Amino acid sequence: MVQQVPAHGFAVDVEALAALTAQMRDLRERLDRPPRTAELDVSQSGSHVVTNALRDFISRWEDGRARIRENLESNATxxxxxxxxxxxxxSDIAAGMTPTSADPGRLR
Known part of the structure; x- marks a missing residue:
């Protein structure tokens, strides 16, 4: 994104920056989609411990996804x-480099 330009300091690839922003928003939107629910009741697991552990994992996973979504949106903004x-x-630089109509040899 930032390229070293020895004579002028640096340059920013605005299109690459825009693409990165779009990718962040796309990822955030994909994280917004709810995952398939993983339900496992005691009759399937044979243990309250296993069932509760799965519920706790899913809950923490959702919390983590929410934080990631917030961070992605904040960075994209x-x-x-x-x-x-x-x-x-x-645009301002380009406008300043446009020749004036009064003197085509002179830049604004």
Whole structure:
């Protein structure tokens, strides 16, 4: 995403940044889909301990997925802001390099 450009410092690949943002949101959306429920009652497991352990695991797994989803969205939002800033800068720079109509040899 960030490329070293010796003469100018660095450059940002805005399209790669946009693709990363889209991938983060896609992953978040996939995590939003509920997984198949893994139910195991005592008659199937033969043990309250096993059944309760599975329920605890599923509960912790859901909590973890929720935190991951929140982090993905937070990071994607921050990348959106960075994208807006880079695109605005690029537009401003391009506008400043457009020759004026009064003097085609002079840049704005």
């Amino acid at each position: 921050a990348l959106d802001a960075a994208l807006l800033t880079y695109r605005t800068m690029d």
